[in-house]
Amino acid sequence: MSEAPSDTPLLKVRGLKIGATVYPTGERPRPIEIVHGIDFDLAPGKVLGLIGESGAGKSTIGLAAMAYGRGGVEITGGEVTVNGRDILKSGLRDVRKLRGGEVTYVSQSAAASFNPAKRIMEQVTEAAIFQNKFSKKEAEERAVDLFRKLGLPDPENIGSRYPHQVSGGQLQRCMTALALCPQPDLVVFDEPTTALDVTTQIDVLAAIKEAIRDTGVAALYITHDLAVVAQVSDHIMVLQQGTMVEYGTTDQIINDPQEEYTQALVSVRSIKHIEKEPTDTPLLRVENITARYRGTDFDVLKGINVELHPGQTLAIVGESGSGKSTLARVITGLLPPSDGTITFDGRTLSPDLSTRSLEDLRELQMIYQMADTAMNPRQTVGTIIGRPLEFYFGLRGKAKQTRIQELLDEIELGEGFQDRYPAELSGGQKQRVCIARALAAKPKLIICDEVTSALDPLVADGILKLLLKLQKIEDVSFLFITHDLATVKAIADSIAVMFQGEVVRYGPKSQVLSPPFDAYTDLLLSSVPEMKIGWLEEVIEHRRMESAGN
Amino acid sequence: MKNIPLAALIGLFFTGLFFLMALFAPLIAPYGMAEVVGDVWEPSSSEFLLGTDSIGRDLLTRLIYGGRTTIFIATMATLLSFTLGSILGFFAAVSGGWVDQAISRFVDLIMSIPSLIFALVVLSVMPTTTTILILLMGLLDSTRVYRLARAVAVDITVMDYVEAARLRGEKIGWIIFRETLPNALSPLVAEMGLRFIFAVLFISTLSFLGLGVQPPMADWGGIVKENKEGINYGIQAALYPAYAIAILCISINLVADWILHRTTSLKGGRG
Amino acid sequence: MHPILKLIAQRVALGLMLLFAASILIFGGTMMLPGDVAQQILGQSATPQSLANLRESLGLNEPAISRYFSWLGGFLQGDLGTALTNGRDIGESISGRLGNTLFLAFWAAVISVPLAIFLGLLAVRYKDRIPDKLISAVTLTTISIPEFMIGYVLIYWISIKLGWFSSVAIINDSMTLGQKLNAIAIPVMVLTLVVLAHMMRMTRAAILNVMQSAYIETAELKGMGMLKIIRKHAFPNAIAPIVNVVMLNLAYLVVGVVVVEVVFAYPGMGQYLVDHVAKRDVPVVQACGLIFAAVYIGLNLIADIVSILANPRLRHPK
Numbered sequence A: 001m002s003e004a005p006s007d008t009p010l011l012k013v014r015g016l017k018i019g020a021t022v023y024p025t026g027e028r029p030r031p032i033e034i035v036h037g038i039d040f041d042l043a044p045g046k047v048l049g050l051i052g053e054s055g056a057g058k059s060t061i062g063l064a065a066m067a068y069g070r071g072g073v074e075i076t077g078g079e080v081t082v083n084g085r086d087i088l089k090s091g092l093r094d095v096r097k098l099r100g101g102e103v104t105y106v107s108q109s110a111a112a113s114f115n116p117a118k119r120i121m122e123q124v125t126e127a128a129i130f131q132n133k134f135s136k137k138e139a140e141e142r143a144v145d146l147f148r149k150l151g152l153p154d155p156e157n158i159g160s161r162y163p164h165q166v167s168g169g170q171l172q173r174c175m176t177a178l179a180l181c182p183q184p185d186l187v188v189f190d191e192p193t194t195a196l197d198v199t200t201q202i203d204v205l206a207a208i209k210e211a212i213r214d215t216g217v218a219a220l221y222i223t224h225d226l227a228v229v230a231q232v233s234d235h236i237m238v239l240q241q242g243t244m245v246e247y248g249t250t251d252q253i254i255n256d257p258q259e260e261y262t263q264a265l266v267s268v269r270s271i272k273h274i275e276k277e278p279t280d281t282p283l284l285r286v287e288n289i290t291a292r293y294r295g296t297d298f299d300v301l302k303g304i305n306v307e308l309h310p311g312q313t314l315a316i317v318g319e320s321g322s323g324k325s326t327l328a329r330v331i332t333g334l335l336p337p338s339d340g341t342i343t344f345d346g347r348t349l350s351p352d353l354s355t356r357s358l359e360d361l362r363e364l365q366m367i368y369q370m371a372d373t374a375m376n377p378r379q380t381v382g383t384i385i386g387r388p389l390e391f392y393f394g395l396r397g398k399a400k401q402t403r404i405q406e407l408l409d410e411i412e413l414g415e416g417f418q419d420r421y422p423a424e425l426s427g428g429q430k431q432r433v434c435i436a437r438a439l440a441a442k443p444k445l446i447i448c449d450e451v452t453s454a455l456d457p458l459v460a461d462g463i464l465k466l467l468l469k470l471q472k473i474e475d476v477s478f479l480f481i482t483h484d485l486a487t488v489k490a491i492a493d494s495i496a497v498m499f500q501g502e503v504v505r506y507g508p509k510s511q512v513l514s515p516p517f518d519a520y521t522d523l524l525l526s527s528v529p530e531m532k533i534g535w536l537e538e539v540i541e542h543r544r545m546e547s548a549g550n
Numbered sequence B: 001m002k003n004i005p006l007a008a009l010i011g012l013f014f015t016g017l018f019f020l021m022a023l024f025a026p027l028i029a030p031y032g033m034a035e036v037v038g039d040v041w042e043p044s045s046s047e048f049l050l051g052t053d054s055i056g057r058d059l060l061t062r063l064i065y066g067g068r069t070t071i072f073i074a075t076m077a078t079l080l081s082f083t084l085g086s087i088l089g090f091f092a093a094v095s096g097g098w099v100d101q102a103i104s105r106f107v108d109l110i111m112s113i114p115s116l117i118f119a120l121v122v123l124s125v126m127p128t129t130t131t132i133l134i135l136l137m138g139l140l141d142s143t144r145v146y147r148l149a150r151a152v153a154v155d156i157t158v159m160d161y162v163e164a165a166r167l168r169g170e171k172i173g174w175i176i177f178r179e180t181l182p183n184a185l186s187p188l189v190a191e192m193g194l195r196f197i198f199a200v201l202f203i204s205t206l207s208f209l210g211l212g213v214q215p216p217m218a219d220w221g222g223i224v225k226e227n228k229e230g231i232n233y234g235i236q237a238a239l240y241p242a243y244a245i246a247i248l249c250i251s252i253n254l255v256a257d258w259i260l261h262r263t264t265s266l267k268g269g270r271g
Numbered sequence C: 001m002h003p004i005l006k007l008i009a010q011r012v013a014l015g016l017m018l019l020f021a022a023s024i025l026i027f028g029g030t031m032m033l034p035g036d037v038a039q040q041i042l043g044q045s046a047t048p049q050s051l052a053n054l055r056e057s058l059g060l061n062e063p064a065i066s067r068y069f070s071w072l073g074g075f076l077q078g079d080l081g082t083a084l085t086n087g088r089d090i091g092e093s094i095s096g097r098l099g100n101t102l103f104l105a106f107w108a109a110v111i112s113v114p115l116a117i118f119l120g121l122l123a124v125r126y127k128d129r130i131p132d133k134l135i136s137a138v139t140l141t142t143i144s145i146p147e148f149m150i151g152y153v154l155i156y157w158i159s160i161k162l163g164w165f166s167s168v169a170i171i172n173d174s175m176t177l178g179q180k181l182n183a184i185a186i187p188v189m190v191l192t193l194v195v196l197a198h199m200m201r202m203t204r205a206a207i208l209n210v211m212q213s214a215y216i217e218t219a220e221l222k223g224m225g226m227l228k229i230i231r232k233h234a235f236p237n238a239i240a241p242i243v244n245v246v247m248l249n250l251a252y253l254v255v256g257v258v259v260v261e262v263v264f265a266y267p268g269m270g271q272y273l274v275d276h277v278a279k280r281d282v283p284v285v286q287a288c289g290l291i292f293a294a295v296y297i298g299l300n301l302i303a304d305i306v307s308i309l310a311n312p313r314l315r316h317p318k
Helices: A058-064 A092-096 A120-130 A138-147 A168-182 A198-213 A227-232 A250-255 A260-266 A324-332 A356-361 A381-393 A397-410 A427-440 A457-474 A487-489 A520-528 A536-548 B006-023 B059-095 B097-111 B115-123 B130-157 B160-168 B172-208 B220-231 B236-268 C005-028 C036-044 C049-058 C062-074 C088-125 C130-143 C147-161 C177-183 C185-211 C213-223 C225-263 C271-279 C284-310
Strands: A011-022 A030-042 A048-049 A072-080 A101-107 A185-189 A216-221 A235-240 A241-251 A285-290 A303-306 A313-317 A337-344 A364-367 A445-449 A476-484 A493-500 A502-508
Touching: A011 A058, A030 A058, A030 A241, A048 A058, A048 A227, A058 A185, A058 A216, A092 A198, A092 B006, A101 A168, A101 C213, A120 A138, A120 A168, A138 A168, A138 A198, A168 A198, A198 A227, A198 A520, A198 A536, A198 C185, A216 A227, A216 A303, A227 A235, A227 A250, A227 A536, A235 A250, A235 A260, A241 A250, A250 A260, A250 B236, A260 A457, A285 A324, A285 B059, A303 A313, A303 A324, A303 A337, A303 A493, A303 A502, A313 A324, A313 A487, A324 A364, A324 A445, A324 A476, A324 C225, A356 A364, A356 A381, A364 A427, A381 A427, A397 A427, A457 A487, A476 A487, A476 C088, A493 A520, A520 A536, B006 B059, B006 B236, B059 B097, B059 B130, B059 B172, B059 B220, B059 B236, B097 B130, B097 C005, B115 B130, B115 B172, B115 C005, B115 C225, B115 C271, B115 C284, B130 B172, B160 B172, B172 B220, B172 B236, B172 C147, B172 C225, B220 B236, B220 C147, B236 C088, B236 C130, C005 C062, C005 C284, C062 C284, C088 C130, C088 C225, C088 C271, C088 C284, C130 C185, C147 C185, C147 C225, C177 C185, C177 C271, C185 C225, C213 C225, C225 C271, C225 C284, C271 C284
Parallel strands: A048 A216, A048 A235, A101 A185, A185 A216, A313 A476, A313 A493, A364 A445, A445 A476
Antiparallel strands: A011 A030, A011 A072, A235 A241, A285 A303, A285 A337, A493 A502
16 A cells, blocks of 8 residues: 555545535525635645634545545645545545545544444444454454553553543543554544643654654644644645635745734734733722532532732733633622622622622623624624613613724724624634623623634734723723733733632743743643643653653 | 525514404405305305305305404414413513422423313313313413423523623522513514414314304314315315415414524624 | 432422322313303203202312312222212222223333334434334324224224234223233234333433443443444433333323223223313313323423433432
8 A cells, every 4th residue: 555655655646626615695605616626635644734714624624635625615626645645536435435444534523523322342343343454353453552652541441431431531532542543544634622621632643753653654634723733743734715825845934934914823922011000999809709519518619818919910820720710600600609709890890690799790791702692693783882872871772873884993993883783703803802892881890701612813913903992092901811821921920820710820921931840730731732842741751751750 | 684594584474464364354354254155065256255165154254264263362362371381471470499490390290281282171160161161271381481481591591691690689580681681582572473373273273173262153173173075075175274374374383483593693703 | 319219209309299299280171161051061952950959969169279179089089089970980990991991001101102112222233224214104104194094994994804802992800911911912013102102212212322432432432343333332321212212101101091991992091081082071181181280290390300310420429
């Protein structure tokens, strides 16, 4: 199979065009092109990173290497050659031999991609066995070997478990084992670490990288995170809206990007923000907050103490399950705490939303992660922003219109947006409207719950800059909840690191982010991918030395 | 209008036709409702387009008046079940907590007994007047509407925009009528069509069993009952109401399908 | 205890509670009359003496709660009371009829369940193509016609016009199985048509739901053929929803039986119930109502238990 000399490409893509069908409301479905002619080569054993924002067409291109179109997606033109055969011209039988044999796939969500009713081992070895590459016994030995290589606990027995019996990070490694078990020539990794927490991501990433190196397999590595792809790939292709922007070695793309778009991607998250000094009287004081959800006997928050000063930003950082979003719910009154008090602007807030005064509600606003679900799809932008004006200040008619337009100008949207519906806005524009809705109440504090994590990096940058600008103009405080440390560096004045319902580290930004660290903060900080080649090895090496030292 | 698919247009046409016939029955019907005008089971002729029934009344006239009764009762029952079911469903979803639990468990209980059996039990002691029939059908069917309305509303009330409205301090009225209802309308309207069909089938069944609309009033189920003996002599009189019911129900189904489809494509479209 | 046993025990307990509550509802449903039950039953022309007798035999002079418990107690011991109209023991009248009804429902299920699953699979296999559209069209039609009308249409065309099978379905113990089956052929067809539509639609939806899962895509990307994917990956996950669909439709069948029995003058529970509703024979109605409700609740309970058993997350807890 890999008898071809190493300078002939394993995968050759020429003029690849991919189409899909769109269903605009009230119109006939019509075809559109989503990938407009892509060319690239991939040599055996090499890794090509495909990077781009959502809608760049990177997953679609990856699946084209398996002659597969997801949903209504169809390959409309070009050539895809694997091991010298044009797979787009092959019959179904040949394509089936290719899939799962020569080319395999690792999806973003292993949890959904494993059959819940079957044991892991059976699914991992399935393709290798029925593609006649290995006998059942050989395949199972290979699988155990791969489990071990990928650092899974109890490699001999983990295969006999069901998918729901292992953790998300472990399942993602099992998916990698599934892809490598048939000894393919090429693996398509489709955002394999995106759904994982940052401290889990680094381990899975290292495991994948090692497995690629050890097995000598070639890979297409698809992701939106340039810092991640820089760790694993030999070459990188930057995509934007179905066309190639730039292609080069990883070194060249990271250290010497030529195109403006690539430069922007490389320098993303480089906002500089100098922290402000705390004032005498904090705006918000959270004291000894302990909380649990109804019907459970487990404290999600355990004795939380934090303060936020006027005109400043407190970032609450933590991974999923750390309790950071629960803290937001407690502060807003959606979840009354079982213990502790919240003081806001000198007065004690009622623990329950329903008994808070209108003034309390107005001065404490919230912005959500998913702008899509945070706006009523049946209301226009004008209604969405206008309602708080009407509700809190009794503004009507002309006065209301003028104020809405002022707010729209403030969030840099300008004229003509009042009558639009949320569905007609882009992701970034939606989040801006949500910001305007919060500002309309003239709040003293805005809780921002992961407001940039659903957005593409460049768009997220724009939102962060806007928030910083608004903070200056309106003198509003932010309680910024996020899992993303780069965002924290860009915006926070003080930081609270949360882990399993407790604040493990708290203070001014400069202090929290400088050593000496506690174990968890160290782990968290060192796990954030840096836009630097060789970063992954450094961290892994460093950790190995430390654990050897212990 | 140009975007309405053919199937839905056909559905709309026949639905409209039946409702118009029901409304203007006395103007359209060639004879009086209970008027004996000919012999028993006369075949169709220019005088009696569909022939006559088991006691010599004009069958077309009976069918038109029967449609009027059936459609009237079904419409009233649907309106009742719909108003009650959706108000309770929304109320339960928005209130949550014990209010939701109490109403939902009660509805579960009612639904644990098949509607027809429940109706038979009640009708064994109740007089079968039109009002009682409408009330009984409306109340029984409101449990189905309740389930759907609650499910749709729960889906909506967990949306962040509803939470945002709560955080703003909005009253329950605004949350139900401005945030929830506009987004729940399409599935509910489609469901209304299905509930109406169910009501038509239900009242026809009761009348056929002799426990629904009482003679001499005509309704589609009753016409079948009156003429069922004729089947054995190869007389189709009892089948005409069957065709009428089928056409009406299929038409409404087509319209409901279209409304539902329109909403799903609103959500599911790419790009 | 294994968590799955605990869950099932909970469901069974819930089912029993539901049945208990349903019995209250059925009993209460016959008591909620605004006026005097005896008067309603006998009509305006009843003599005071007959009214008093009826009240006595209904136990109306006792409070409702004690009447309810003596009724339920009798029921649990197999004493279903006596019919008002002919003074016969209800239990005796029902026993043979219940057998007949189950016989009819059984054959309808034997034919409709495999047929519905097969057609559902066919509709999925040819999704959005002619077989699928044809199946939906037929489904739409049968859903839109009441059971009794399907009955008469079939009688008219099959029994009268073609001369096949009998238009009445009278069976008795002296008949052979073949004769019985011949007698119930048309009612079985009607019942099959009635439940087929729902069952097929729901089967189709259940399988489609499974086929759209990400793990089916994983299997496709392993290079597996469609049939193999369906057999190895879709089927194990589709069993539970399909069994669920079947059970729910069998429950539906039990109700459909009532009307079909009247159409074909079939000596079963349904006809017995309808007859006595018209005669306002309250004890018979209560007894039949409770039996129908029990069967219905029981089938729904089985559907619940099957979904619990088939869920790998519950079968193999962490």
